Amino acid sequence: MINTVISRQSSSDSRRSRIGNRRKVSVPARLTWRDASGTLRFVSVMTRDVSDVDVFVECQVPASIPLYRLVHFQVERPAREGQELPVALREGKVLSAIYRVGPYKTSTGTPSGYALRLLVEKTQASGRRERHPLAVAN
Helix, strand or coil: CCCCCCCCCCHHHHCCCCCCCCEECCCEEEEEEECCCCCEEEEEEEEEEECCCEEEEEECCCCCCCCCCEEEEEECHHHCCCCCCCHHHHHCCEEEEEEEECCECCCCCCECEEEEEECCCCCCCCCCCCCCCCCCCC
């Protein structure tokens, strides 16, 4: 018999402040990563919301990416113009880490989406953003 434990977050936990201000932005993008055997994988995604330091994406096809995997996130070229995207996302590939896995779809058994932490330095006091990767992955 399997016992299920249900935990509820208090209202103060669920309302904690976020690192960045999120904006609802829906643009096509792509995730690329290497799996455990070193094979290069990729999947097309749509962004759901975006901030300067993180983004939530929904997969267009079933994909299983492990938690904390380093991935390269790139908004598709035509969608970069005219959107409220952070500077780092308009420039090209951004090294990111999977920090939260969305709910699993019962039809496929894979997550419906992933929360990515963008591994870029925060905006400096001068208001100028310099893009330097904090880690390097192939």
